[in-house]
Amino acid sequence: MGTGRIRIKDIAREAGVSTATVSRVLNNSNKVTHLTRKKVWEAIEKLGYAPNHVARSLRVKRVYSIGLIVPHDIDYLFSFPYFNLFMHHLAMEAKERGYHIIFTTSDGDESVRLHREFAMRKMVDGLVILDVSDNDPRIDVLDEIGFPFVVIGRPEHNRRYLWVDTENEKGAYRAVEYLVQLGHKRIHFVNGPTDLAVSRQRFEGYLKALHRFGLDYDPSLVHNGEFTEKSGYDVTKKILASNKVEAIFYASDTMAIGGMRALKEKGFNPGKDVSVIGFDDIPSASVVNPPLTTVAQPISHVGSWAAKLLINRIEGKEVSSKSLPVKLKVRGSTIGGV
Amino acid sequence: MGTGRIRIKDIAREAGVSTATVSRVLNNSNKVTHLTRKKVWEAIEKLGYAPNHVARSLRVKRVYSIGLIVPHDIDYLFSFPYFNLFMHHLAMEAKERGYHIIFTTSDGDESVRLHREFAMRKMVDGLVILDVSDNDPRIDVLDEIGFPFVVIGRPEHNRRYLWVDTENEKGAYRAVEYLVQLGHKRIHFVNGPTDLAVSRQRFEGYLKALHRFGLDYDPSLVHNGEFTEKSGYDVTKKILASNKVEAIFYASDTMAIGGMRALKEKGFNPGKDVSVIGFDDIPSASVVNPPLTTVAQPISHVGSWAAKLLINRIEGKEVSSKSLPVKLKVRGSTIGGV
DNA sequence: TGGTGTAATGTAATCGATTACATAAGATGA
DNA sequence: TCATCTTATGTAATCGATTACATTACACCA
Known part of the structure; x- marks a missing residue:
């Protein structure tokens, strides 16, 4: 039945103790008799009291x-x-x-x-x-x-x-590693904006994997876009205009989804004649067609x-x-x- | 250079006014001379002061x-x-x-x-x-x-x-209306949990549309599930076990996406031999295959x-x-x- | 010149808790 | 029994702002 207008003072009066004691009960201070503790809790229940969070925050200098x-x-x-x-x-x-x-x-x-x-x-x-x-x-x-x-x-x-x-670097490494295992040699990488650390780290992983598996780094295979569906689509269109593709690794699932749309429009069939890997494992990744192979982030x-x-x-x-x-x-x- | 340990008192001292005046400046009270206002702002800038939100909240009884x-x-x-x-x-x-x-x-x-x-x-x-x-x-x-x-x-x-x-009711009405316009007569409705108002309202719209277009209400076409992909899948499987289907209206896109998965597994081709409509227009709706016709919520x-x-x-x-x-x-x- | 009204500013109470410090009540031991 | 220590409780300061009320300063007018 509390209207919220009850203050610690009211509880103190009702229980016949001081506000300090009420506060001690509320904050589980050990220096309170079992009996007083009981009286205070009864008063709290009866009047329907809850301590004001703002007042407490002011005093303890923490807003939680x-x-x-x-x-x-x-x-x-x-x-x-x-x-x-x-x-x-x-x-x-x-x-x-x-x-x-x-x-x-x-x-x-x-x-x-x-x-x-x-x-x-x-x-x-x-x-x-x-x-x-x-x-x-x-x-x-x-x-x-x-x-x-x-x-x-x-x-x-x-x-x-x-x-x-x-583990962005390791994730990119794994993606490329997997593509290599599938037999791909020319691996396109559609990365995010260059000024983001994520992009750099994923690029690093891409590079390391290439190196590890004896593939040459070809700058013309690396593209930077935004982490959006549209950007994935646009970049992919550009790739398709001037390149043969066999495998594309996208630095995000949204990009990969846009990319697959572009691929399909050009008559490609991801999973059949081209390999696509994303990054993130967003909810959509498993419902698109074909379901997207991706590096899942925790x-x-x-x-x-x-x-x-x-x-x-x-x-x-x-x-x-x-x-x-x-x-x-x-x-x-x-x-x-x- | 503010360390955040500056209080209104410090500003008052620095500007040679009272805390009340500082407060008035901060809260744009009109009763402050242009000159004092200037002095106060200079002190604020100089010391790098920002009023403590908790203290303010306590006094004005609003936490914003x-x-x-x-x-x-x-x-x-x-x-x-x-x-x-x-x-x-x-x-x-x-x-x-x-x-x-x-x-x-x-x-x-x-x-x-x-x-x-x-x-x-x-x-x-x-x-x-x-x-x-x-x-x-x-x-x-x-x-x-x-x-x-x-x-x-x-x-x-x-x-x-x-x-x-x-407008849940109107949305469901529109969905059914559209299916009717496409020539469908047996319209399945996969609804959400019965105890939710949304479900009742969408059901109401479904009924009204049937009635408006002279179709009989057949309770065996209405099914209740959860608003999840899995539930959409399961309910659809059940429908397919015992019914012919031509059109299904799902009360959510996630359900519809699960439903399409079930339909495809059974050899159906949504958009070709069966019509599917969802509700919500979630981001995935436009990336699934085929893209989902749906009632968009604002x-x-x-x-x-x-x-x-x-x-x-x-x-x-x-x-x-x-x-x-x-x-x-x-x-x-x-x-x-x- | 003095009375009155108004605008700007200051003083101090207040919001509602926590807590340092003071005090009272018991427990303990010589 | 009394000094001493411990433990529970109370008193009052405090957190940092806002604001009711008091006061001062000045303009205006008769």
Whole structure:
């Protein structure tokens, strides 16, 4: 029957104790008699009290929430695979530790200002940084303030901060390795934007695999686009205009799906006369035709590890960055696949 | 160079005014001289100050955030179409008004407790209720406390609360109407769970269209499942075991995608010898083969209207619930489609 | 010149919890 | 029995802003 207008003072009066004691009961301080504890809980039940979170936060200087500021351009939204899966696992792990997520969107320009504001106004205890690029100004800002954050991805090797990443290099390596095993020799690579670390890491894996299996690196086989369906389509059209193709490795599933559309339009039959591999394993990957062979990212683990590490840092515990394993899923889009 | 340890007091001292005046400048009170305003802003810039959001919230009794508590079972996650699109537009509209989203997950059992807690502890100013069912206890709880909320969907006609909904009935009507126009007479309907209002409303539209076009209602053509790919697959298998099929209307795209898989396994060719229509227009709908004809929901508008209405209610403005229009998108899964 | 009204600013209470410090009540031992 | 120590509880300061109310300064007019 609580209307929410009950304060700790009311509970103290009702139970015949001081507010300090009520607070101690609420926070499980051990220095309270069993009897008083009982009286206090009875009063709480009777009046329907729940402590005001804001007042508590002000005093303890912690809001028990972590911030997630997501660029709201639509491309990004659908290109970051499983975005809500990531977010759910972030939130679940956070809740486990008594935190929740504060979510907002930003367009590119205001993103830095928004991160700074979240930190300076103490709206959250820590921030998750998505979609990081080289020399990301958000990182400088947070570093300068000394505010806790964790980066999804790993932009530069010489920077020291907390990150959670997937094995991008190894994933690309595995994809190329598999294509080589199928007998392919000319392996096209449709990569993401060059200024993203992910792209560089996947390119590195591509290169290493070529080298390992004695294939020459041919720059004309490597193309950079955006992580979108349209870009995959466009780049593939361009490839088809001037090249023979036997195998294409796309740095994202959305690109690969666009690419398959272009291939089919030109009369190709992925999985029969051309091999296509994607990266991510988004939900659509298994429902397109043919089902897409891809390098699966452990997105849910990325989410929970991000929460775990960030909260550890917030609470002053020992932390170290984490790289999570990827896995090749063979489906129908590669020759001889399922 | 702000370390975030600057308080309003420091600004007051630096600018040679009182904290009250600083506060007035920050909140754009008109009763401040141009000169003092300038002095205060200079001090703010110089010391790198940003007001503490928690302290402000405590005083003004508003946290400028709205809560979104999402069930974390994976089925729901992928069956609610465009979940992140909804969420982004919710967040964008909210930000426009100076609010952000507090996001957390719950499993079924704790959901009611969590909603109550968010309200009672004043962790948010209002709540968005997703995935509502008949006699939803969350609604009773919030009503009793007198806490602002907006429901996505419209469970019962005799209840009075704020909701945002799409034209489910009209959408189903349009789907059936289109199938009839294609010449179909036996129209299967694979609906969602019977206890959801959405299901009832779509069923109502199905019935009305049948009636309007002089077709008899045959209960054996109507089936209830879950809004998942697997359920769509299973139900379709069952249908195929005992029925001839010419047209199937699925109450969700994920179901329709599962259904098409079952149809193809049995040698059917959607778009050629059988018509399939979905509902939602999720991203996958346009990439499956054949592309899915479907009733598109204006999810982004649902998000922004939810924010708009809820914030209006929070701020004591006039509000009324909103029903948003759907639209049939003809693609390749219906005979004669694109 | 003095009274009155208005605009700008200051003082201090307030929001609702937590917690440092003070105190009271028992327990213990000589 | 009394000094001492321990444990439970209370008192009041505190977190960092906003704002009701008080005050000052000045303009205006009779």
